[in-house]
Amino acid sequence: ATPTSIMVGTGRAAELGVLFRKGDALQALDGCEVVAFDKTGTLTEGKPALVRSEAAPGREAAEVLRLAASAEQGSEHPIARALEQAAEGVLSQPVDSAAIAGHGLRATVEDHALLVGAKRLMDREGIALGALETAHDEIASAGQTPVLVAVDGEIAGVFAVADRVKPGARAAIDALHARGVKVAMITGDTTATAQAIAAELGIDHVEAEVLPEGKLAAVKTLRERFGAVAFVGDGINDAPALAEAEVGIGIGTGTDVAIESADVVLVSGAVSGVVEAVHVSGAVLRNIR
Ligand code: ADP
Numbered sequence: 001a002t003p004t005s006i007m008v009g010t011g012r013a014a015e016l017g018v019l020f021r022k023g024d025a026l027q028a029l030d031g032c033e034v035v036a037f038d039k040t041g042t043l044t045e046g047k048p049a050l051v052r053s054e055a056a057p058g059r060e061a062a063e064v065l066r067l068a069a070s071a072e073q074g075s076e077h078p079i080a081r082a083l084e085q086a087a088e089g090v091l092s093q094p095v096d097s098a099a100i101a102g103h104g105l106r107a108t109v110e111d112h113a114l115l116v117g118a119k120r121l122m123d124r125e126g127i128a129l130g131a132l133e134t135a136h137d138e139i140a141s142a143g144q145t146p147v148l149v150a151v152d153g154e155i156a157g158v159f160a161v162a163d164r165v166k167p168g169a170r171a172a173i174d175a176l177h178a179r180g181v182k183v184a185m186i187t188g189d190t191t192a193t194a195q196a197i198a199a200e201l202g203i204d205h206v207e208a209e210v211l212p213e214g215k216l217a218a219v220k221t222l223r224e225r226f227g228a229v230a231f232v233g234d235g236i237n238d239a240p241a242l243a244e245a246e247v248g249i250g251i252g253t254g255t256d257v258a259i260e261s262a263d264v265v266l267v268s269g270a271v272s273g274v275v276e277a278v279h280v281s282g283a284v285l286r287n288i289r
């Protein structure tokens with residue numbers, strides 16, 4: 001592409017809220033075979049809410065929720081906010097609370113040992129789901145995130161948190177398909193949850209239960225399978241994947257680290273910006289060819 005056509009293209013994109021931070025990103029994007037999206041905060045709003053509560057036999061869901069929300073008080077995870085908002089009664093300050101990346105957290109609350117997180121956290125700790133297994137699987141198949149709670153080494157409850165898919169996400173994915181681009185999703189969430197959301201959005205390929213440090217490896221896997229990768233993400237955990245991808249696309253409403261690691265920034269956070277970026281890139285390159 002000539003410097004002039006790149007200038008015109010990036011200028012047109014900027015008017016649509018799509019900022020090309022590097023001129024070569026415009027050319028690289030046209031060569032991308034697959035667009036991979038982070039799930040939480042990128043395809044979904046990133047503000048999950050509690051939609052279902054189930055207690056283990058002999059437990060009370062409201063009390064389990066109060067303990068779990070207390071345990072989450074120091075956490076930055078969106079799930080922590082969902083539990084805190086839904087909990088009733090007085091929350092206690094957690095002691096020794098520690099995040100377990102990609103799994104959940106542990107803390108002591110009112111002298112009880114709390115574990116809050118995904119099934120793989122319970123698997124790791126050797127805690128069986130017992131009577132809650134069915135509810136857990138139903139929640140995940142519905143595309144909601146199951147949040148399991150263990151108290152003193154025994155399963156006590158499962159809660160469903162649901163995050164809305166962003167308006168325009170489905171249309172953007174359809175538009176990418178129409179251009180012959182494959183679409184993938186990379187997430188730390190449970191496989192069944194991720195697959196339900198992928199089916200709703202028409203996503204071709206899912207990499208689920210990816211640990212925070214595994215997103216970069218997931219980009220490499222996609223490259224081997226499909227070719228050049230554009231990765232779209234918003235979070236701190238997304239920075240290495242944004243840097244690894246042929247084109248890193250950061251969400252303007254996301255974290256500073258993600259934006260700094262990106263080649264392209266979508267100012268409004270709308271998923272449709274990805275389609276505009278791909279469109280401008282193709283138009284500029286075809287003009288000069
Ligand atoms: P993602 O942002 O894609 O959900 P994370 O790596 O943050 O990925 O978390 C992976 C999974 O671990 C979450 O989907 C959730 O099930 C669980 N998890 C992580 N942190 C917490 C937390 N503070 N409370 C409850 N569950 C958590």
Ligand code: MG
Pocket residue numbers: 038039040041042233234235
């Ligand atoms: Mg995210």
